[in-house]
Amino acid sequence: MRLSNFLSRFHPVALALALGCAAPQVAQAVTPFQIADIRIEGLARTDAGSVFSALPFRTGDNYTDEKAVVALRALFASGHFKDVRIDVEGPVVVVVVQERPIIAHVDFVGAKEFDRDTLIRSLKDVGVADGMPFDRAQADRAEQEIKRQYLTRSLYGAEVVTTITPIEKNQVNVSFSVTEGGVARIRDIHITGNQAFSEVELIDQLDLTPGGLMTWYTKSDRYSQTKLNADRETLRSFYLNRGYLEFDIASSQVAISPDKQDIGITINVKEGQHYTVTGVKLTGDYLGQDEAFGALVSIRPGQAYRLDDVAATIRAFNERFGLFGYAFARIEALPQVDRKTGQVVMTLHADPGRRAYVRRIQISGNTRTRDEVIRREVRQFESAWYDGRRIRLSRDRIDRLGYFSQVDVEQQEVPGSPDEVDLTFTVKEKPNGSMMIGATYSTADHLGFNASVRQDNIFGSGNYFGIDFNTTTATRMLNFSSVDPYFTEDGVSRSFDMYYRTNKPINSQGEQYKLVTIGGSVRFGVPVTELDKVFLGGGLERTDILASSALPEYYFRYRADYGTSSVTVPLTLGWQRDGRDNAMAPNSGTYQRVNLELGAFGDARYFRSNAQIQQFWPFTKTVTLGVNAEMGYGVGLMNRPYPVFKNFYAGGLGTVRSFDQNSLGPVDVTGAYIGGSRRLNLNSELYVPFPGVGHDRSLRIFGYADAGNVWNETENLQLSSLRASVGVGLSWMSPVGPLKFSYGKPVRYFPQDKIQNFQFQMGTAF
Structure with missing residues (x-):
């Protein structure tokens, strides 16, 4: 049958x-x-x-x-x-x-807002991709997914048409024709129900904004549900940090015009009553350290209730419990409100749970960087007590590598083992190669360039390789360098440098002479603490004093006494501590370094030192002040003068802006700027948001004030001879690196100084 x-x-x-x-x-x-x-x-x-x-x-x-x-x-x-x-x-x-037929190829026509790879990845999640079985229902879901992607970019009028073309061997080609339409922009934003704060003040807290002068750059006038949800939370935090404990957002409405080009947003809020904290109580188990935990409380009686203070206190408590291995401590903040008096008493109840071990540490998201490069920065060990301080330090060390745009650490309970935890460090790779370009311009003199090509994580090994090139009227430089940050398993680094430099001091008479230095060096970095590193190294270099016509007297006398060529064996000792939150565009933290160089062998005998400190303070979320101070000192040894080719220079980018590059300090009788054996350099920059960009930190304007000079061995370091300048500039975090434009004027200068008002540079903080 x-x-x-x-x-x-x-x-x-x-x-x-x-x-x-x-x-x-x-x-x-x-x-x-x-x-x-x-x-x-x-x-x-x-x-x-x-x-x-x-x-x-x-x-x-x-x-x-x-x-x-x-x-x-x-x-x-x-x-x-x-x-x-x-x-x-x-x-x-x-x-x-x-x-079912198999999809041979997926194509997109008319899609300009997204690149093909982005759309391919999104469609793969709904079952449409090369080599997958085809189904009409899946094609319909793919259309909806493409439209959803366009909604995230405020393209509400986007239309998608699917074309299925059968081909041989039971295969089909799938083509999506997209008509993107125009971008829907926010016409207006209104907030209702507010009494304590004006609508203008509240709207100023939001990232979404109506169209304005700079919204073409910030794109803050493009609506998305994700951005609106984030702004709702921003409003909530604003009120909860100003005493409004019972604040709530009743609703939010989004209205779109019939042509799908204009959007209106209305947010309805309920402010509630203002509360003042009158007391803080600790209940629960604090491991017998109630006094130590009490010192971590950020909530202050007599002040308005602040959610940030509550969150900071809970975070500090969890970190304190983590020091003793309690990975899953629970801290509950229980407000006891009195609506008649507008007062609140905060009760913090702690349950430390069980002390935990770290069973396993996993690395996720590193598609290019090798596992060992990340693991060697981890200070928490497997099969050891959970240590919150070491875990945070591990995360910070991985982040400071500079290879990742995001570093997160998650902890998971081990099923069936309440005293064990697994850790997962999740990273998001970012491009590690960089190209930096800088230029200086003077209408009276010259155009100078500097450039570098660097790879901070070559082949995912964590090693660095770079080529630097610099050319101006005064200097030429070509440098090859490489660094192995883990030359030994203990974290001792090794770096090699090979360089060719020419230095042609500025001469008002236009004489043709220069200093040519060829050399190489090796340096080892020994970690002393988690933030401090000591460097030791040595090298070999040769410097030639060349001239095809008259030579400045200062160089002529040195060449006459010690010859045209000088071979030197410099020995170096240095120390560095970098606590900045970002090396390229810092917002907070301190950077310090000291370098000592001793010429104990060879034709030149000298001692040269250089010290620098940078400090950054974030005044507000968008305003930052940075200060830089640098001092150099050199002296000749064994009855020999300080070698002229080791002089410091000042003026221009990196020292005192508004002055020509390397044009400050002693001047030879021939008019040549010869630098000096001592240098002082002071810089300050105040960053504020560019008008119209809101909270966007990638485009900012800044004001600067610089001061500095160089002196030779026979001169005293005199503040009265300092040059100084002030100016304004524009800082842009461009796709190829931080870019700065600056225009300034000297406020303290002398008649012989060479002025340079406009400058721009890429890739440096000062």
Whole structure:
């Protein structure tokens, strides 16, 4: 008897539903029998094993209509088949399938807002990608997904049309034709229900803004639900940090114009009552250290309730518990409010839970950087007590590598082991290669350039390789350098440098002479603490004093006494501590370094030192002050003068802006700027948001004040001879690095000084 003879007129899907709903009637149509064989027909690409695995019966089993229903459902659910039926030929069960076509290629026409890879990734999640089975329902879901992507960019009028083109071997090409339409922009934002604060003040807290002068850059006038949700939380935090403990957002409405080009947003708030904190209580188990935990409380009685203070206190408590291995401590903040008086007493209840071990540490998200490069920065050990301080330090060290745009650490309880925890450090890779370009311009003098190509994480090894090039009227420089940060397992670094430098001091008479230095060095960095590193190194270099015409007297006398060429063996000792939050564009933290250089062997005998400190203070979320101070000192040894080719220079980028590069300090009788053996350099910059960009920190304006000079061995360091300048500038975090434009004027200068008002640079903080 054949089941198909009885129900062959039914569509397979209808058949499955019919069998599922009326199994008793079908059971009478086919008498159960023992299966002698199972045959699969219609397969071209799908593995027969996947079909057999979906069948609820095997050879030798009894066949029933109920099992046929289960088999049909399982085969359709696999998504591989367009049609399925089951025939019975005597004791043989024949499964006849018709495979779905395979997607050969997915293409997009008219999609300009997104690159193809972004759309391909989004469609893969809904089952549409090269090599996957095709289904019309999946194509419909793909259309909706593409429209959803466009909604995130405020393109509400986007239309998508799908074209399916069958090709040979049961394959199809899928093409999505996109008509993007115009961008829907926010026309206005209104906040209702507010009494304590003006609507203007509240709207100023939001990242979403109506169209304005700079919204073409910030794109803050493009609506998205995600941004609106974030702004709702921003409003909530604003009120909760100003005493409004019961603040709530009643609703928010978004209205879009019929042409889908303009959007209006209305947010309805309920401010509630203002509360003042009158007391803080600690309850629960604080490991017998109630006094130590009490010192961590940021909530201050007598002040308005602040959510940030509550959150900071809970965070500090959790970190304190983490020091003792309590990974899952629970801190509850329980406000006891008195609405009649507008007062609140905060109760902080602590439950430390069990002390935990770290069972396993996992690394995730590193598609390029090797695991070992990340793991060697981790200070928490597996099978050791959970230590919150070491975990935070590990996260910070990984972040300071500079290889990742985001570093997160998550902890998971181990099922069945309440005293164990697994840690996962998740990183997000970012491009580690960089190209930095700088230029200076003077209408009276010259155009100078400097550039560098660097790879901070070459081949994912954590090693650095760089090429630096600099050319101005005064200098030429080519430098090759490489750094292995873990030359030893203990974290001792090793760096090599090879360089070629020419220095042509500025001369008002235009004489042709220069200093040419060729050399190389090796340096080792020894970590002393988690933030401090000591450097030791040595090198070999040769300096030639060359001239094709008259030579400045200062250089002439040195060459006459010690020859045209000087071979030097410099030994170096240094120390560095970097506590900045970002090396390229710092917002907070301190950077300090000291470098000592001793020429104890060779033709030149000298001592040279250089010290620098930078400090950054964030005054507000968008206003930052940075201060830089640098001092250099050199002296000749063994009755020899300080070598002229080791002089410090000042003026221009990196020292005192508004003055020509390397033009400050002693001047030879021939008019040459020869630098000096002592230097003092002071800089300050105040960053404020660019008008119209809101909270965007990638585009800012700044004001600066610089001061400095250089002196030779026979001069005293005199503040009265300092040069100074002030100016304004624009800082832009461009795709290729931090870029600065500055224009300034000297406020303290002398007649012989060479002025340079406009400058720009890329890739440095000062």
